[in-house]
Amino acid sequence: MVLLNNSTDVAVLVDGLDHVEGIAWGLDGYCYAGGEAGQIYRVDVNRGVATQIADTGGFILGLALDANHNIYACDTGNRAVMKITPDGSASKYATGAPHEPFYTPNYPAFDAEGNLYVCDSGNWKSDDGKIFKIKPNGDSEVWTQDLCEFPNGLCVGPNGNSLFVAMSLNPPRVAEIQILPDGSAGNMRTVVELPDAVPDGVAFDTDGNLYIACYRPDRIYRFSSVGKLEVLADDFEGTLIAAPTNIAFCGANRDILLSANLGRWHITRYETGAKGIALHYPDLG
Secondary structure (H helix, E strand, C coil): CEEHHHCCEEEEEECCCCCCCCEEECCCCCEEEECCCCEEEEEECCCCEEEEEEECCCCEEEEEECCCCCEEEEECCCCEEEEECCCCCEEEEECEECCEECCCEEEEEECCCCCEEEEECCCCCCCCCEEEEECCCCCEEEEECCCCCCEEEEEECCCCCEEEEEECCCCCEEEEEEECCCCCEEEEEEEEECCCCEEEEEEEECCCCEEEEEEECCEEEEECCCCCEEEEEECCCCCCCCCEEEEEEECCCCCEEEEEECCCCCEEEEECCCCECCCCCCCCC
16 A cells, blocks of 8 residues: 555445445435445445445446435436435436437536536447536436546536546546536536546545546545646555545545445545535435
8 A cells, every 4th residue: 555645544434335436425414325236325424334225226326416315326227317315215317318318327416506417438448428417407418528538427626617527538637628607518628637547536625636536546646736646545456445436525524535446345535634625415306
């Protein structure tokens, strides 16, 4: 195990899960994660205890939550964004856009208006990915096909008017795309390239630093607000950090960074001394 300046404590938060990929923080004070057989887990971060609360029968990737504690889970098995209510009931929230169904729905994120942006990764190395936009009234559209090289995790940026997308291929990088005043997709730029890596998840702290989880190698990067890329944590053994995918700042103060580990059975906890930016939790009724 290699840790940046020995300043980041890394530990297993909870074990015994089924190859979780998605992870998100809820306003009810719990972390949520999803398993490869459709499990939805509610995780008590303080106690390090996970409880399965639902099962979609699919394969859960990224997650987002609303103000009423409903979970919106990208489910590649069902090729849908599934809505899971607090009592564990699951239904299809979105299946794509008219005449353009989801193929590999991978990660969702809400903006301040309640629009849900969904990365559809497409096929590996086929450059057929796209980003969908699901409006609060349920109307859906393909928002952009310009970021087509396996778009993976995404997040709304600190200023709220752009998306940051982990692009796993051609080249591996994080891209930023503007959300224009009329809601359409605007200009794109490459934020940082990550050679010989497969970036998967992204999250910001309140100082403007961008955290990037890589499915390969087993590594978490931090890209500073002044443009410096550094390794936050790296595990050449692939045990404590094992194919980290999605990441989220959790806890009552959003000061606990967690990563899912698709390669194993646990969630990893990182004590970084940072606080994550506040996410958007819309009240959709």
